[in-house]
Amino acid sequence: MVAKRALALALITAVLFGGTFVAAKAGLEYFPPLLFVALRFDVATVGLVAFAVATHSRAALRPRTWGDLAGILATGIFAIGLANALLFVGQQYATSAVGAIVFGLNPILTPVLAAGLLADERLSRRGVVGLALGLVGVALVVDPDPATLFAGGVGKLLLFGGAASGALGSVLIRRADSTLSSTARTAWGLPFGAALTHLLSLSAGESVAAVTWSQEALLALGYVGLFAGAVAYITYFELIDVAGAVRANLVFYVTPAVATLGGWALLGETVSVLTFAGFLTIFAGFAVLGSESIDVRRLLERVAPTAADVRPAGAARFDHGSDAVGFDGSDD
Template sequence: MTSQRDIFLFVALAVAWGTAFGAVEVGLATLPPILFAALRLDGAVLLFAAAIAAFGYEWRPRTREDWVTIMISGGLIVGGHYGLMFLGQSYVSSAVAAIVLSLTPIVTPPLAIALLPSERIRAPAIVGLVVGLAGVVIIALSGGSLDGQVIGVALLFGSSFVFATGAVLTERTRGTLPLLPLQTWAMAVGAAMLHTLSFAHPGEAVVSTLTTAWTPETAAALVYLAVVSTAGGFLAYFTLLERVGASELSLVNYASPVVATVVGWALLGESITLATIAGFGLILLGFALCKIDALWKTAAPVVGYGPTRQVAAAAEEIVVDGNVYVIGTGNDRYVGSVRSAD
């Protein structure tokens, strides 16, 4: 992830997913979690379906690989991830939810090594993951998130695990569908799964909720989640997944807790302690260690290290008996070429 495009998409994804936790917190005040997660996906599916029709994309799955990719993405990355995430956040604050989900980079590399034979992990990345995990633990403990909220933390950890599993398995598939139709199918599968679970759940009360739970804040949160965090977020996510891979992309979960905590403090009144700031520092250090190669390639020329190209001396032309000799120097050796004076 060294190109400007990849870095921009990474930052945009961190903001889209980090601010989502605050919107979820607002919506959970009136909507049950599984139904809220399903409605979030409904809006994104409608937007993507309209885009497919407008651009004339091929939308029908044609191969077995297409269907395998759709079912993995829809069942794990979308349905399983969002269902467990919304349930878990109903027990904890938005900042803590984002922090626990930042365990995804810890889970993804071992899964990638187990499921993808070509995947390898280097020592600085291992140290970086451990340092980042230490920052996550400090932030979680500073807010008391593990005291009396074990169910919520366990659900959120399950969310990070199924997301990482889906991301790694998706990297192994080679479907024929374009990116946008693939995302639309995945979100439709995830939404159908969550609607089924919500309808079967005795505590969701779907019919009565849909007629009584709406407030301006709930509607605004749902629209933001569908348009920005889900449609925009998954477009950036799947684009980066194809370009940089699951292990590297999972590091976005180290950046989104920073965004979530700032939003929770500014808009929801959640506190930020010195321990939280220290945890953020460790998260950033862990990210830097995981990306040390790319950072060095960028910084080395600036500080004067790394390979440099020797500038050749200016060429000279000498005319001898009607022939022009073009002579230049390179590595202290004379290099000549000859052309006719005519």
């Protein structure tokens, strides 16, 4: 039941987060980037706080320990606030697909951070192989050729910073060992994320007067605020509690596929051969990392039974640990 629940949470989170890159790219035509993030958190805060108040008792919503406070700050500042600020600013310089893939470095960074901060989530040898494949894939996507360094290179670095912030936030949430539910913790954390991004927006000289209000702008804001905001945050942070930071962040390997399809269908974006190759390499890294939970030996035994399991009827059986040898276990 836990596995099915985790899978359902992962699929919902991946689809909703994947759509974020498409909606962000579309919405940046009408909003300054940091103000777009701040307004997104305003909308998400209203929706999530209303949901939390309706579904939780007052006692369940009240922070009681230092771990609760640490989890709230990790959620609001790193996992939500700074990660999305860097994502939306960097998304100005990259397509939806490239943005999702570079931000998909999150699952590669998470095991590295978890190895130093979480005793129960260490990287195995197989994990190191998956990590290496993921890094190669991201390098292909970023395309470190000097000719392209200044053509969107800054945006890719910002996206990388967002991925690092999100990975750090998810590990710190796990480390905090909060007594609050994921919904309550996120409802408290979102206002911190909103405050941070509003301050960053003001410091960058952005203003509401620069917003071009239109039906498309409202649709983009509604999606990133409610669906990819309130709803996706509920499923994502619950997934961290259920599956752990390392496995939860594997959803960011799926979001590029969603973003690529969405960018192609809705924004007319194209994907280069190099980007596609990078995506496949990153997915290979995901497959290696995800396979750590699979007992390969037992799986092979099911697929290809041993000789002892397929012996012909009437063949002698050797009972190790005793001196009796016979067809039925007797010494006749």
